[in-house]
Amino acid sequence: xxxxxxxxxxxxxxxxxxxxxxxxxxxxxxxxxxxxxxxxxxxxxxxxxxxxxxxxxxxxxxxxxxxxxxxxxxxxxxxxxxxxxxxxxxxxxxxxxxxxxxxxxxxxxxxxxxxxxxxxxxxxxxxxxxxxxxxxxxxxxxxxxxxxxxxxxxxxxxxxxxxxxxxxxxxxxxxx
Numbered sequence: 001x002x003x004x005x006x007x008x009x010x011x012x013x014x015x016x017x018x019x020x021x022x023x024x025x026x027x028x029x030x031x032x033x034x035x036x037x038x039x040x041x042x043x044x045x046x047x048x049x050x051x052x053x054x055x056x057x058x059x060x061x062x063x064x065x066x067x068x069x070x071x072x073x074x075x076x077x078x079x080x081x082x083x084x085x086x087x088x089x090x091x092x093x094x095x096x097x098x099x100x101x102x103x104x105x106x107x108x109x110x111x112x113x114x115x116x117x118x119x120x121x122x123x124x125x126x127x128x129x130x131x132x133x134x135x136x137x138x139x140x141x142x143x144x145x146x147x148x149x150x151x152x153x154x155x156x157x158x159x160x161x162x163x164x165x166x167x168x169x170x171x172x173x174x175x176x
Contacts, residue, residue, distance in 0.1 A: 022149065023041055023145075024041055024145070025041030025144065025145040025147070025154075025161075026041060026142075027133075027142065027165075028040075029142065030047075035050045035141070035169050036048060037165065041145070044062055045062060046059055046061040046154070046158045047059070048162055048165065050166070054070065055166055056070050059080065059155075059158050061154065064082065066081060066155070066158075066159075067082075068159070076091060076093065077089065077092070080104070080162075087105075088102065088104035088156060089102070089103050089104075097112075098112065098113035098121075098167050099112040104152075104153075104156040107151065109123055109130075109152070109156070109160070110125075111124075112124065113167075114132075119134065119164075119168055119171075120132060120133070120134040121134070121167075123152065123160055128149075130148055131148060131149075131160070132146050132148075133145050134146075135168075141168070143164075145157055145160075145161055
């Protein structure tokens with residue numbers, strides 16, 4: 001078992017508060033047709049894995065495994081669990097919008113699509129945007145998370161990316 005004492009799982013990302021992008025996390029698909037990703041940034045690494053037949057999966061962050069569980073086939077609720085304990089939860093209150101209410105690390109966030117047709121997502125805390133999740137360009141699955149503050153820890157950002165990517169995967173499957 002890996003010792004994570006030097007780097008706590010839920011530590012805040014290092015960021016400056018000058019209104020500029022403070023941290024960029026690169027999100028790279030594991031293969032040409034894969035929806036699984038490798039995330040790297042701020043000295044951290046994660047692997048995002050999607051189940052083929054459901055909207056569940058796993059996130060492996062610096063050697064620590066988290067399970068993403070969906071609560072019912074038609075449910076709009078997911079939890080991120082570590083050893084059976086919820087580390088974060090997300091609720092999609094309206095099935096016709098791309099908006100999630102997320103509770104993680106004792107904070108409330110909203111993950112919402114920036115526009116009706118685009119793939120960019122905004123991470124909001126209160127009235128402020130604290131991060132964006134966006135593809136690098138329209139014809140790729142490569143993406144980046146740009147953090148404007150230190151209000152999200154790396155685990156939370158990975159879960160938020162997982163939610164955005166599941167939305168992209170749904171759209172791609174409905175278009176094929």
